[in-house]
Amino acid sequence: MDILKVFLYILVYPGLLFLFVYSTFVEWVDRKLYAKFQNRMGPMHTGSHGLLQPIADFVKLMAKEDIVPRACDKGLFNAVPIFALAAVLTSGLLLPVWHFTKGIESATSFQGDIIVMAYLLALPTFAYFLAGWTSTSMYAMLGGVRVLTLLFAYEVPMFLAILSPAVMAGSWRLADIAAYFQAHPLHMLFNLIGFAVGVVALQAKLERVPFDIPHAETEVVGGAFTEYSGRKLAMFRLLADVQMVVGAGFIAALFLGGFPGGLIPGFIWFVIKTLAIVFILSAMRAVTARIRIDQMVAFSWQYLAPLALLQLVIVIFIKGYMP
Amino acid sequence: MTKQEILSLLKAKLGAGFIAHTEPIPDQLWVEVKPQASVQAVELLHRTTKARYLVSVGSDERELKKRFGVYHLFSFDKEHFFVTIDVSADPHQPVLPSITNVIAGANWSEREIRDLLGVQFEGHPDPRRLVLADDWPNEVYPLRRDFDYSSKPPSNPENAYPFKDNPPNTTVVAMGPYFPVFEEATYFRLYVEGEKVVDVDYRGFYAHRGIEKLGDASLTYNQIPFIAERICGICGFVHNVSFCKLVEHAAGIKVPRRADYIRTIMLELERIHSHALWLGVAGHIIGFDTVLMQTWRMREPIMWLCEKLTGNRKTYGMNLIGGVRRDITKAQVPEVRKKIDAMDKEWQAVLDAVKDDTTLRMRLEKVGILNREQSHEWAAVGPVARAADIDMDSRKDHPYCAYDAVDFKVITADTNDVWGRTVVRILETIESFKIVRQCLDALMELPEGDIITEIRDEIPAGRIAISAVEAPRGEDVHFLLTGGDNRPYRWRVRCPTYPNLPTVQVMVKGEQVADVPIILGSIDPCFSCTERMEVADVNTGKIRVYSQEELFNWTKRKA
Numbered sequence: 001m002d003i004l005k006v007f008l009y010i011l012v013y014p015g016l017l018f019l020f021v022y023s024t025f026v027e028w029v030d031r032k033l034y035a036k037f038q039n040r041m042g043p044m045h046t047g048s049h050g051l052l053q054p055i056a057d058f059v060k061l062m063a064k065e066d067i068v069p070r071a072c073d074k075g076l077f078n079a080v081p082i083f084a085l086a087a088v089l090t091s092g093l094l095l096p097v098w099h100f101t102k103g104i105e106s107a108t109s110f111q112g113d114i115i116v117m118a119y120l121l122a123l124p125t126f127a128y129f130l131a132g133w134t135s136t137s138m139y140a141m142l143g144g145v146r147v148l149t150l151l152f153a154y155e156v157p158m159f160l161a162i163l164s165p166a167v168m169a170g171s172w173r174l175a176d177i178a179a180y181f182q183a184h185p186l187h188m189l190f191n192l193i194g195f196a197v198g199v200v201a202l203q204a205k206l207e208r209v210p211f212d213i214p215h216a217e218t219e220v221v222g223g224a225f226t227e228y229s230g231r232k233l234a235m236f237r238l239l240a241d242v243q244m245v246v247g248a249g250f251i252a253a254l255f256l257g258g259f260p261g262g263l264i265p266g267f268i269w270f271v272i273k274t275l276a277i278v279f280i281l282s283a284m285r286a287v288t289a290r291i292r293i294d295q296m297v298a299f300s301w302q303y304l305a306p307l308a309l310l311q312l313v314i315v316i317f318i319k320g321y322m323p
Numbered sequence: 324m325t326k327q328e329i330l331s332l333l334k335a336k337l338g339a340g341f342i343a344h345t346e347p348i349p350d351q352l353w354v355e356v357k358p359q360a361s362v363q364a365v366e367l368l369h370r371t372t373k374a375r376y377l378v379s380v381g382s383d384e385r386e387l388k389k390r391f392g393v394y395h396l397f398s399f400d401k402e403h404f405f406v407t408i409d410v411s412a413d414p415h416q417p418v419l420p421s422i423t424n425v426i427a428g429a430n431w432s433e434r435e436i437r438d439l440l441g442v443q444f445e446g447h448p449d450p451r452r453l454v455l456a457d458d459w460p461n462e463v464y465p466l467r468r469d470f471d472y473s474s475k476p477p478s479n480p481e482n483a484y485p486f487k488d489n490p491p492n493t494t495v496v497a498m499g500p501y502f503p504v505f506e507e508a509t510y511f512r513l514y515v516e517g518e519k520v521v522d523v524d525y526r527g528f529y530a531h532r533g534i535e536k537l538g539d540a541s542l543t544y545n546q547i548p549f550i551a552e553r554i555c556g557i558c559g560f561v562h563n564v565s566f567c568k569l570v571e572h573a574a575g576i577k578v579p580r581r582a583d584y585i586r587t588i589m590l591e592l593e594r595i596h597s598h599a600l601w602l603g604v605a606g607h608i609i610g611f612d613t614v615l616m617q618t619w620r621m622r623e624p625i626m627w628l629c630e631k632l633t634g635n636r637k638t639y640g641m642n643l644i645g646g647v648r649r650d651i652t653k654a655q656v657p658e659v660r661k662k663i664d665a666m667d668k669e670w671q672a673v674l675d676a677v678k679d680d681t682t683l684r685m686r687l688e689k690v691g692i693l694n695r696e697q698s699h700e701w702a703a704v705g706p707v708a709r710a711a712d713i714d715m716d717s718r719k720d721h722p723y724c725a726y727d728a729v730d731f732k733v734i735t736a737d738t739n740d741v742w743g744r745t746v747v748r749i750l751e752t753i754e755s756f757k758i759v760r761q762c763l764d765a766l767m768e769l770p771e772g773d774i775i776t777e778i779r780d781e782i783p784a785g786r787i788a789i790s791a792v793e794a795p796r797g798e799d800v801h802f803l804l805t806g807g808d809n810r811p812y813r814w815r816v817r818c819p820t821y822p823n824l825p826t827v828q829v830m831v832k833g834e835q836v837a838d839v840p841i842i843l844g845s846i847d848p849c850f851s852c853t854e855r856m857e858v859a860d861v862n863t864g865k866i867r868v869y870s871q872e873e874l875f876n877w878t879k880r881k882a
Contacts, residue, residue, distance in 0.1 A: 292835055
């Protein structure tokens with residue numbers, strides 16, 4: 001029975017199938033919201049109100065010709081998208097959505113899974129860099145270097161931000177942190193700064209406007225993905241969507257009290273909370289211009305990192321003075 | 324400074340180098356000088372009197388006067404007239420001293436004259452090809468009158484364009500010839516160190532169409548307005564008006580006042596939709612697509628209005644020499660007014676939103692600096708010059724059409740950067756709304772139908788005219804020397820991007836790679852667009868054109 005559950009976990013929910021379907025849905029929500037902000041309609045033709053458009057795009061891109069540059073390292077070039085997608089899909093398994101193993105630690109929920117999750121979510125960034133590096137095109141190279149520069153800008157504030165709920169709950173396990181905030185909902189208010197920093201850093205991690213610097217088409221064509229086409233590019237596109245879902249779920253589990261109530265209510269909570277975060281991400285995308293890489297680094301270290309530190313200090317004080 | 328003062332200054336300083344002077348039409352002073360005195364003459368005008376350099380025009384006058392004529396055109400903006408320095412080159416060995424070392428902005432003009440007419444400029448700092456294709460054979464000069472406009476010289480594949488050498492420790496980042504931000508082919512070769520641009524090289528003119536050659540070899544006065552309109556896909560009407568003004572000026576044709584007002588309205592509508600388009604594109608370049616979507620949505624009713632007034636969204640085909648072809652009737656005026664008012668209201672919202680936007684300011688402020696002196700040196704025009712605090716606008720400086728009768732402000736900014744250019748364009752659009760309203764008032768007063776002067780006499784040969792029309796991108800200068808056969812002898816078009824594009828090389832040095840697209844975008848380089856679609860059925864070969872109605876319904880259709 002447990003084996004079956006594990007398979008369900010990996011393949012259906014929250015594993016491969018769910019992540020694929022839900023991430024295309026989230027892409028659709030994102031596109032629709034973005035369109036609404038711009039007085040447009042967004043996708044309309046595939047499925048009801050264009051609901052199936054992201055899947056259609058994915059399938060079409062999968063079927064396109066796949067070109068590998070002659071000068072690049074073929075093994076690495078082919079492996080990078082698979083590797084990155086696998087890392088993000090694995091991180092999805094760590095989301096505390098099924099509480100059937102809440103009491104006991106298991107392969108998908110253990111002390112320190114928050115660190116593993118942050119690590120797995122950081123892996124695609126390195127994959128992007130490798131993709132840019134191995135493409136041997138100057139735009140890809142520039143994009144790859146920008147990916148790394150951006151990483152140094154947002155990763156530290158992100159880690160500092162996720163530290164504070166963990167300190168507050170006194171645990172390194174996502175399920176415990178979520179359970180803590182479910183028990184003390186008002187304590188979420190102490191973490192608002194950290195939540196804001198986390199969302200902004202997530203936007204940067206997802207490389208969306210105003211932080212889409214590494215693949216700004218008007219500056220470096222396609223950035224690290226310039227030479228990618230066909231199914232490998234489709235994998236990168238899917239990866240970005242899955243990363244958005246997992247990232248939003250991660251933030252929701254840390255700052256918004258997770259997804260309580262077992263399978264069905266938990267699922268509903270998951271959808272509500274991730275969509276709320278996606279709404280913020282879309283709005284941010286609609287009302288900002290892309291900033292420059294040097295401005296991004298300055299912004300991170302002048303505002304994001306100090307704010308995250310401030311949040312940590314606040315949490316430590318609260319822990320010290322509150323029973 | 325009056326014309327008399329300029330003349331006496333030139334006479335005193337040039338001495339024997341001064342040959343003669345004439346005033347072919349009231350707003351012009353034509354000064355003939357010897358080749359060896361030309362550099363000094365140009366220097367006096369450019370540095371001492373601070374005249375604004377426009378362009379140099381080369382002309383093959385071997386059959387007329389046994390010479391190649393080179394005219395350096397200057398404008399005295401505040402005094403409302405043009406001064407031309409006329410230099411002759413030997414018909415067999417055409418060599419002249421280069422003025423590029425005095426005026427940086429003359430660089431392209433001289434290279435173009437060299438490419439097309441074969442007049443050599445001694446001492447030119449950058450004597451590479453400009454206009455001709457790389458494989459064009461050497462010593463074949465297409466704008467000479469003995470070169471047939473339809474002939475095709477054999478290709479010479481050995482010629483290759485010599486790009487600048489890499490400065491030490493730099494890599495090349497190619498922006499172009501095809502690049503996502505550039506709607507037209509142009510090549511900026513950036514030499515970068517990390518993200519910093521150390522140097523830049525330029526190669527363009529990939530789409531040179533030889534329109535000037537057609538103008539003096541194949542077309543007639545009646546046809547040229549229409550091809551002139553096709554020089555640009557966005558500000559075509561400007562070229563059309565420019566050319567018509569030229570001929571009307573040269574032949575002394577008086578245009579009915581109503582036609583003047585109609586031309587003014589169309590010019591301003593063009594400015595409105597061009598600036599809206601520019602703001603959208605600028606937003607897109609810096610990743611702010613919401614600006615693109617919103618401004619283009621606002622722009623659309625203006626395009627529909629243009630179609631209603633002229634029959635076309637763009638390339639109106641409204642002008643003929645002597646007037647316009649269609650009236651804007653009194654019955655149409657209220658609708659135009661309504662559309663303008665609606666856009667005005669929305670545009671105020673845009674102004675408020677852009678003014679306080681943090682990320683926009685982060686990207687646009689202190690980027691792409693071109694100061695007052697550099698602007699004068701490179702002869703920049705339009706919003707680029709106005710953002711460098713130069714109060715120049717041909718609508719005020721050389722009034723044409725009905726601009727002498729309408730009230731508007733010339734918008735300037737003193738920030739010298741991309742932000743300044745953005746603000747200038749947004750505020751300018753608001754002035755345009757005002758101008759259109761005033762013209763509409765005037766249309767209600769004037770009698771309907773009086774829109775074109777019939778031309779009975781032939782346009783006389785040997786007349787000269789210069790016209791400056793303020794396009795959305797800056798001042799558009801046309802030069803005309805009339806000829807026989809009902810066509811110009813020489814017609815030179817200097818579009819506003821021509822002086823502005825070289826300034827990009829100054830603006831991007833030392834900036835980040837990320838800023839290059841928006842700096843280039845800030846001069847609003849011209850591009851054209853086609854809006855209607857034609858659908859061909861591959862199986863039957865049948866072609867079907869979707870009507871406006873069908874396309875509109877398509878956008879509304881739900882899946």
